[in-house]
Amino acid sequence: MSRLEILRRSLLYLLPAISIAILAFSVYLLLASVGYMERGFVGTSLLSALIGFALLSASLYVMRLAAYVYASEKRSES
Amino acid sequence: MFSRLIILAAFYKEIMLFFNTFPSLLSRGLVSPYLFLTNVSYVILLTISILALVAIAIGNIYAFAIAVIISAFTCYKPCLPLTQIIFFLLYLAIDTVTNSYRGLEHVSIRTRFRDIAKSLPIPLIPIVSSTVVAVLVIFMIISIVNRFTDIPRSNPQLYTVTASPITKIVVSLAGVIYAYNIVRKVAEIVAVFVMPSPRVALQELSKEKDIDLIFIPAFRWLLYLAFAAILYTPVYTIVFDILLIDLLKELSDLMKSIVSAITYVSLVILCRSLDIFSDIHLGVKRFAVTSTALLILVYVAAVKLALPYHGWGAVLAPDIQKLGEVVQKNYIDFGTTVITFISTFFKLLGVAP
Incomplete structure (x- = not known):
């Protein structure tokens, strides 16, 4: 397997990796939002929840792209 | 013929009840129908059984589907009408087979049992996974809304805002709409991963308008x-x-x-x-x-x-x-x-x- 091929293969995993990283960060923000709400910081909590949900959407969007790239790659292998 | 029997099996209880009550309803004159119609559950039962009878009579798939949906919403037990849903899936499978293979003039279809067993859970995977994610999102929002009652202890001025049902309704509504979007997206992703189709994927990737989103804020x-x-x-x-x-x-x-x-x-x-x-x-x-x-x-x-x-x-x-x-x-x-x-x-x- 040539070096270029290895690079190409590793690039396939780039999108899922980005997506999962964003997902982890959004889950952290959502949990932090609940924590803020417990302590009575309402504005902070709502802001953090909003950022968390926006990041969740972004992560799903990247994952959708990754899914389609994966599916379109299937043909070239078989 | 077999498909009609499936519909009958799915709704035999409702139809039996309908035939048991309908003659007495007629014999008692015009006053009793009015009394019956004021009873909501009886009206629903009447609707379901009439839809099922229509489905049996003319084999209309939409009548069957609507009957199943109505019975899903009005189930007495805290559960789904599983028998009717399973019969409905069976009916759909038979309907697909008869429609798509009659046109191609196949006399018989040969399938391996393993293929059928493999194909059954595949449609369930996207549904289950997206439902799980949506339930998690709803759980998240519910836990935020539930914390609303703790706030007045630390911030008494907020009591009127957080205790009002309007705030809760707005937040819950936003959560439900968001969860619906999540369900759609996750179902799409999982479906593409489970059954990758290169043709559809290339079509989707070549749509510049869908791919080139820059930023759409949530809410x-x-x-x-x-x-x-x-x-x-x-x-x-x-x-x-x-x-x-x-x-x-x-x-x-x-x-x-x-x-x-x-x-x-x-x-x-x-x-x-x-x-x-x-x-x-x-x-x-x-x-x-x-x-x-x-x-x-x-x-x-x-x-x-x-x-x-x-x-x-x-x-x-x-x-x-x-x-x-x-x-x-x-x-x-x-x-x-x-x-x-x-x-x-x-x-x-x-x-x-």
């Missing part, structure tokens, strides 16, 4: 609500206080509030269709038409205000000054309540000083 419709509230006063003033004032005088207060609500909702829809807050999908043509229409509305209203003083010369000298004054007055009337509400709301939340 954008809340922004549209606010934007429509800003636009609402001038439009309402121009249309209903100046142009159509004679018409509005005749209406009662209830009708006036209905008219203003309709104006507001249509403005929200207009803002939504113009897509002002996303840069890429800006509908240029619609935007031009809408802004021209607004300018014409302003001009016509100003002409009407100047008409008593200048006669037809008002066409050349529209009284925009006075229009501005009227709009400003209405802004102050309508705006004070809204702005006071919003500013106190944000002050209470601690966002604004």
